Amino acid sequence: MKELKSWKDYPLGGAVYDPGSTLDIDVSGWRNERPQIDQEKCIRCRICWVFCPDAAIIEEEKTYTTKTGKTFKLTYSIDYAHCKGCGICANECPVKAIKMIPEVE
Amino acid sequence: MTYELEKIKTLWDIPKEEHLVGGHSLCAGCTAATIVRHLLKVAGKNTIVVNATGCVEVSTTSFPYTAWRVPWLHVAFENAGAVASGVESAINALKIKGEIPVEKEINVIAIAGDGGSFDIGFQALSGLMERGHKVMFVIYDNEAYMNTGIQRSGATPFAAWTTTTPVTRRIRGEWRNKKDMFDIAIAHGIDYAATANPAYPVDMDSKFQKGLSKDGPSLVHVIMPCTTGWRFEPKYGITIAKLATETAVWVNMEYDVGNFSVTVPVKKRKHVREYLKLQGRYSHLSETEIELIQEQIDRKVEEINKRAGKEVIGPLEA
Amino acid sequence: MALGLETKKSELKPLSTNKAVAEAAKDSNVDVVAAYPITPQTTVVERLAELIGEGELDAEIIHVESEHSALSAVIGASAMGARTFTATSSQGLALMHEILHIASGLRLPIVMSVATRALSAPISIFNDHSDIMNQRDTGWIIIFTSSAQETYDTIIQAYKIAENSNVLLPVMVAYDGYVMSHTIEPVEVLGKKVAEEYIPKKVSWNRLDPDRPITIGTITSPDYYYEFKYAQAKALESSLQHILEADSEFKKKYGRGYGAVEGYMMEDAEIAVLGTSSYFSNLKYAVDELRKKGVKAGAIKLRVYRPFPREQLYELIKGLRALGVIDRSISYGMTPSGPIALDLMSTYRYKNIPPIQSFVAGIGQRRMLIEDFVRIYEILERRASSNSINEETLFYGVKGIDL
Numbered sequence: 001m002k003e004l005k006s007w008k009d010y011p012l013g014g015a016v017y018d019p020g021s022t023l024d025i026d027v028s029g030w031r032n033e034r035p036q037i038d039q040e041k042c043i044r045c046r047i048c049w050v051f052c053p054d055a056a057i058i059e060e061e062k063t064y065t066t067k068t069g070k071t072f073k074l075t076y077s078i079d080y081a082h083c084k085g086c087g088i089c090a091n092e093c094p095v096k097a098i099k100m101i102p103e104v105e
Numbered sequence: 106m107t108y109e110l111e112k113i114k115t116l117w118d119i120p121k122e123e124h125l126v127g128g129h130s131l132c133a134g135c136t137a138a139t140i141v142r143h144l145l146k147v148a149g150k151n152t153i154v155v156n157a158t159g160c161v162e163v164s165t166t167s168f169p170y171t172a173w174r175v176p177w178l179h180v181a182f183e184n185a186g187a188v189a190s191g192v193e194s195a196i197n198a199l200k201i202k203g204e205i206p207v208e209k210e211i212n213v214i215a216i217a218g219d220g221g222s223f224d225i226g227f228q229a230l231s232g233l234m235e236r237g238h239k240v241m242f243v244i245y246d247n248e249a250y251m252n253t254g255i256q257r258s259g260a261t262p263f264a265a266w267t268t269t270t271p272v273t274r275r276i277r278g279e280w281r282n283k284k285d286m287f288d289i290a291i292a293h294g295i296d297y298a299a300t301a302n303p304a305y306p307v308d309m310d311s312k313f314q315k316g317l318s319k320d321g322p323s324l325v326h327v328i329m330p331c332t333t334g335w336r337f338e339p340k341y342g343i344t345i346a347k348l349a350t351e352t353a354v355w356v357n358m359e360y361d362v363g364n365f366s367v368t369v370p371v372k373k374r375k376h377v378r379e380y381l382k383l384q385g386r387y388s389h390l391s392e393t394e395i396e397l398i399q400e401q402i403d404r405k406v407e408e409i410n411k412r413a414g415k416e417v418i419g420p421l422e423a
Numbered sequence: 424m425a426l427g428l429e430t431k432k433s434e435l436k437p438l439s440t441n442k443a444v445a446e447a448a449k450d451s452n453v454d455v456v457a458a459y460p461i462t463p464q465t466t467v468v469e470r471l472a473e474l475i476g477e478g479e480l481d482a483e484i485i486h487v488e489s490e491h492s493a494l495s496a497v498i499g500a501s502a503m504g505a506r507t508f509t510a511t512s513s514q515g516l517a518l519m520h521e522i523l524h525i526a527s528g529l530r531l532p533i534v535m536s537v538a539t540r541a542l543s544a545p546i547s548i549f550n551d552h553s554d555i556m557n558q559r560d561t562g563w564i565i566i567f568t569s570s571a572q573e574t575y576d577t578i579i580q581a582y583k584i585a586e587n588s589n590v591l592l593p594v595m596v597a598y599d600g601y602v603m604s605h606t607i608e609p610v611e612v613l614g615k616k617v618a619e620e621y622i623p624k625k626v627s628w629n630r631l632d633p634d635r636p637i638t639i640g641t642i643t644s645p646d647y648y649y650e651f652k653y654a655q656a657k658a659l660e661s662s663l664q665h666i667l668e669a670d671s672e673f674k675k676k677y678g679r680g681y682g683a684v685e686g687y688m689m690e691d692a693e694i695a696v697l698g699t700s701s702y703f704s705n706l707k708y709a710v711d712e713l714r715k716k717g718v719k720a721g722a723i724k725l726r727v728y729r730p731f732p733r734e735q736l737y738e739l740i741k742g743l744r745a746l747g748v749i750d751r752s753i754s755y756g757m758t759p760s761g762p763i764a765l766d767l768m769s770t771y772r773y774k775n776i777p778p779i780q781s782f783v784a785g786i787g788q789r790r791m792l793i794e795d796f797v798r799i800y801e802i803l804e805r806r807a808s809s810n811s812i813n814e815e816t817l818f819y820g821v822k823g824i825d826l
Contacts, residue, residue, distance in 0.1 A: 171641065
């Protein structure tokens with residue numbers, strides 16, 4: 001983003017020309033607890049991704065094979081810069097594959 | 106609709122693209138963010154959003170940042186309906202004049218909370234619906250003025266504590282009933298109105314789809330559990346939303362060109378206590394008051410079943 | 424260049440100022456019109472609806488449910504890249520108040536006509552300037568016009584000014600309700616060629632476009648807000664130059680220009696009275712009467728009100744022995760009670776200026792005949808000769824007050 005040193009540098013009428021720029025903001029400091037996905041337990045149901053208010057569940061086409069030999073085409077992970085630790089994902093997970101871990105022990 | 110999106114029938118039909126990104130400052134566990142994420146997934150990039158003043162507006166566009174990836178406009182609290190009417194009319198005019206390609210389909214969506222729709226935004230919303238603009242108006246209803254610190258609105262339900270319907274010696278929370286926006290919208294003669302719930306994302310998203318496919322105004326009224334104002338732990342937002350439907354506090358309905366239906370039938374209802382007990386705003390209620398609320402729901406369920414012509418919402422669980 | 428008559432292929436039409444305004448909006452080829460009926464503005468939108476209905480103007484008309492929504496709707500349309508128009512009066516303008524600030528804050532080039540009218544209570548549907556004067560700090564460019572022709576020309580100029588990328592501010596064109604809005608005068612209309620010749624549309628403002636998504640109407644912290652407001656203040660201040668450029672280009676092309684201020688018989692005038700809108704025409708008749716009696720009187724019209732044409736007006740008043748200023752609104756609880764008089768007294772505080780006598784007249788369209796204007800000059804002359812001009816406003820025409 002352009003540095004706003006003088007009033008002359010400011011965009012017209014308070015507009016923002018940089019769509020989706022809140023991605024530059026790290027909200028990890030909001031968290032008391034961090035979600036952790038157990039890839040072994042996860043059944044790739046998409047529910048955590050669906051409900052996350054912060055679009056902080058990452059859905060990737062990345063193959064994962066569990067120890068029991070089950071192969072999934074999708075892998076879910078957490079965008080920790082944008083997760084606020086609300087715990088909806090863990091609470092809604094139907095197989096309890098997401099645990100909330102305290103940020104400060 | 107601006108692109109050929111398959112009808113959403115399962116969670117896997119929900120588009121991957123995010124048009125409301127993270128890093129915004131809505132509360133942890135704010136279900137409004139979930140609702141708007143889905144709304145934009147369905148609408149896609151060829152969408153103009155007009156946002157009334159409220160939590161979503163202030164928390165997503167703090168200069169010099171924006172969480173939006175679609176064109177977005179905020180003017181004031183009470184006028185989202187009017188501003189969206191202007192946007193839609195401009196699109197029509199500029200198509201006639203060749204400044205926007207005729208074939209380019211652009212969705213116009215107005216987003217407002219219950220204040221910006223039930224109360225201060227009511228007149229502009231009514232004007233929008235009555236004039237027939239092709240705009241979808243989406244209400245995220247958290248049942249009070251949360252952005253200013255939990256004051257009651259015309260959407261606050263009976264018995265709910267707010268900072269202006271406090272639990273005191275003379276007042277025990279809100280003493281009036283919630284306004285019925287669904288039927289008010291239908292009374293405007295619009296083609297499509299629906300109630301939705303983020304705990305039922307497939308139902309909600311397909312309603313957004315339907316609303317956008319209409320040639321005129323549509324209204325989707327979405328319940329939005331508010332961790333801050335309803336006084337519950339952030340992780341329970343979706344659980345409480347689900348309980349709202351399971352207890353028939355909130356019924357997912359639809360009106361589509363004359364046809365009324367309940368889109369999420371409930372075979373056996375849970376007692377309203379299950380819904381109320383998770384929320385601090387109802388923590389003052391006595392057993393008698395809870396039963397009074399249950400009776401109100403029973404009556405409402407009876408009316409809905411009558412309207413649907415069959416039992417879509419079942420009896421209370423034993 | 425000889426008055427640019429080469430492009431002249433225009434016609435004279437008998438039009439009230441309201442109809443002239445509608446004609447100007449049509450000739451400006453506006454894209455979206457939103458307005459709500461209010462006396463005495465109503466015939467503007469009625470005529471525009473007819474013009475759209477007859478296919479003379481390709482525009483969308485939004486039949487909004489209030490003036491608040493009228494301005495809100497044109498903000499939405501303008502942000503979408505449309506050339507927009509709205510019109511109002513009195514309570515309608517007051518109802519828009521909140522949104523007036525937002526239109527200028529968002530830097531959208533909206534043009535609005537205001538048929539000025541008194542404010543309630545008690546209700547008066549008749550003319551004065553309490554509506555417009557209440558809006559003087561909303562960040563809009565405000566131009567007063569004195570004839571149907573000037574109003575027609577100024578609406579067209581207003582698009583040139585508002586859409587100038589160095590300006591990007593909304594413009595109000597104000598004229599006297601009833602006195603002008605409903606009086607028919609001959610007006611030379613330029614036709615739709617004017618839109619291409621003089622105000623070709625080029626969207627230089629913030630525009631909602633799915634291919635280039637931007638966010639308009641953000642929330643700002645104390646770290647950012649001030650600079651936006653300063654930029655807006657500077658834009659309004661420096662718009663005067665662009666207003667004058669637009670006016671001289673118009674004059675070159677179509678033979679009519681108005682400037683920021685206008686003087687009548689000011690070359691050798693010793694005393695003068697300043698008025699706005701239709702009052703200037705009456706002041707000119709009064710001057711003719713006084714000149715017959717040997718009084719060296721002049722008349723001044725304040726056309727551009729915001730930005731305030733400080734230098735231009737100073738040139739007219741600096742040599743006078745006394746200046747009268749007629750306001751048609753009351754700044755309650757303030758001395759002087761006339762907003763324009765107050766403006767002059769403060770802006771020229773550190774300049775060498777003649778004594779300024781503030782008058783209030785015509786409140787709620789209290790009748791003012793030529794003889795009343797003559798009388799105002801006589802009062803001014805009397806008070807100037809007796810050195811009794813002070814900051815007190817003289818309320819002319821109130822029953823029970825003898826001046």
